[in-house]
Amino acid sequence: MAAEIDPTTPDQITDTTTVDGLRAALDGRWKDVRDELRIALDRADLLPDPALDLGPSRAKILAEMKELASQNFASAGFRTEHGGTGDVGRAIVGIEMLGYADLSLMVKSGVQWGLFGGAVENLGTARHHERYVADLIDLKLLGSFGMTETGHGSNVQALETTATYDPNTGEFVIDSTTPLARKDYIGGAGEHATVSAVFAQLITGGPGEEPTNRGVHCFFVPVRGDDGEDLPGVTTSDCGYKGGLRGVDNGRFVFNEVRIPRENLLNRYADVAADGTYSSPIESDNRRFFTMLGTLIRGRVSVGATAGAAARKALALAIRYALVRKQFDAPDGTYEITILDYRAHQRKLLPLLAKSYAIAFAQNELTAELHDVQSLEADTVDPHRQRLLESWAAGLKAYGSGHASHTINVCREACGGAGYLDENQLSILRGGDIDVFTTFEGDNTVLTQLVGKELLGSYSDEMRGLNAAGWVRFVAGMVGDVVAEKTAVRQVVQTLLDSSDEDPDKSELTNRGTQIRLFRNREDHLRRTCAQRLRKAADADDPFTVFNNTQDHLLKAATAHTERLVLESFIEAIDKCDSRSAAELLGKVCDLFVYSALEADLSWFLMHRHVSVERAKAIRRGVNDLCEQLRPHARTLVDAFGIPEALLTAPMLEHG
DSSP states (O other): OOOOOOTTSOTTOOOHHHHHHHHHHHHGGGHHHHHHHHHHTOOGGGSOOTTOOHHHHHHHHHHHHHHHHHTTOSGGGSOGGGTSOOOHHHHHHHHHHHTTTOHHHHHHHIIIIIIIHHHHHHHOOHHHIIIIIHHHHTTSSOOOEEOOBSSOSSOGGGOOEEEEEETTTTEEEEEEOSGGGSEEEEETTTTTOSEEEEEEEEEEOOTTOOOEEEEEEEEEEEOBOTTSOBOTTEEEEEOOOOSSOTTSOEEEEEESSEEEEGGGBOOSSOEEOTTOOEEOSOOOHHHHHHHHHHTTTHHHHHHHHHHHHHHHHHHHHHHHHHHHOEEEEOTTSSSEEEGGGSHHHHHHHHHHHHHHHHHHHHHHHHHHHHHHHHTSOGGGSOHHHHHHHHHHHHHHHHHHHHHHHHHHHHHHHHTHHHHTSGGGSHHHIIIIITGGGGTTTSOHHHHHHHHHHHHHHTTOGGGTTOOHHHHHHHHHHTHHHHHHOOOOOOHHHHHHHHTSOSSGGGSOTTOHHHHHHHHHHHHHHHHHHHHHHHHGGGGOSOHHHHHHHHHHHHHHHHHHHHHHHHHHHHHHHHHHOOOHHHHHHHHHHHHHHHHHHHHHTHHHHHHTTSSOHHHHHHHHHHHHHHHHHHGGGHHHHHHTTOOOGGGGOOTHHHHO
16 A cells, blocks of 8 residues: 655655665665764765856865875775775775765776876786875876877877987877877876876887887876976866866876886886887787786776766765655645655656665676775676676766766756755756766766677687677677576575566566566577677678667667666675664665666566567556655655765755
């Protein structure tokens, strides 16, 4: 029976026992870190100040970073032998929590300690660790991450900046060879960075050899002097105003025969001897390149995690507002109706709330897996496990950041004129701070395509680095094996599948095994039919056209794969939840996630006869029913996020 709304019940009172149980489930393995930061971040002065212009905004963020550094915030992200504490999960969760405060603070911190610091630690060796890591942790050394160029962002292998070794001087010469080789959108390049981890094509040859392009490598390049002026051969410029993130000093680098010592090559995976001889423990150029990029996966995971935090914050603001804002008289005229009591408003916000819960649980699992993998010695990591981690990180970053962008926009609109005022925070989040999360650390379309390629390529070494035509021919040649591959199953999921009807259209839609089967059947169907479409490429004169015509299919298969993994993470979290009341409520939230996901893709399920017309109608009714059942628990569900109260400061919540 659907819950009835009592207009006299104070919506600001929550069930603290259930809140605690939900929060424990959401906080996961690093609950203590989240609790510590809830106290440290419970300050309204950490919120963005829309009255500040570029310079003051940047100064504010840098000052806040220095305060974090003084509290040893960044040391968790670095190994103990390099001066850190070696807690990768803590580092990710710490960056994620900054998303509740100011996304500029998160991004600039992520560039300094995650991208730049990660490049030095993961691509460098002892000589770099001893010289630079301690200083970059405590901000004596301010850096940037010089990968993206005007002409190439997603296609890193085609970067046009070169690093040519000169054996006569023992130096690399860094050059922006064309206008498109300008390093662009680089955080820190606009004002604060004095050095950069620059990605460039390494060109060298040993004695008697012609100089050869060895592919993209990373170099430690000083760009500014102590006085803040550009060093010889370096031209910096400021990107100026952006759509958001006013506190981040994005800028550009152009290099004109900039000379750096040979030791400034970050040489963990390749080195150049004094005479120019190139060596690497990894023979394959493709494998070496992707191994280097794989060590930098932490930035992608951090971006996805923080996008999730931003979405949760927007939902907390919008749902709290919907519980105090009233519009239009009730039928008996004795009171005005709270806007969250309207079904249309529930449908706007509650399915997004359910999806945010699902993504949070998936993100916790991804963070734990990243921690476990990166806590191992590099040469002991199973390549297949690393490949699965990279695919999962790509898929969840795209899925989660796309959800965050959409959710924040809906939340802003759901608050009407109040949501348009900067003082209520949603307009700042929506106005641009969140937008770049869908493109930086990997464009979402490109990342989703990567997941699809890995899904069809069975994580094979041979397919990495192939262009579209080569990849299509590869998949076409192994399509039988691709379709036959089975997905590994969690124990809790296998138990649920064993106990459910094989035909999802004949069993209860609230049955968890039925839900899993629907998601898996969609994924399997899309994967199989996409592979069949690609089969024709084996003999095609133009395999790129085959790929291009199948790209939408590939993207949908990848998204279905990610959404299935997210559902299974949610189910696992419910199974592990220690609180009975929290687990029961999470069950309804999970149902709403499933029903709303099915409703969003109902045309596909109907078109391919995975559900009947009657079941489709039941899905639509189910969304309404679940919204009604969850409406009384809305405040409990957002309070469980544990967002520091000072960071939810919004005048609109005081009076509606």
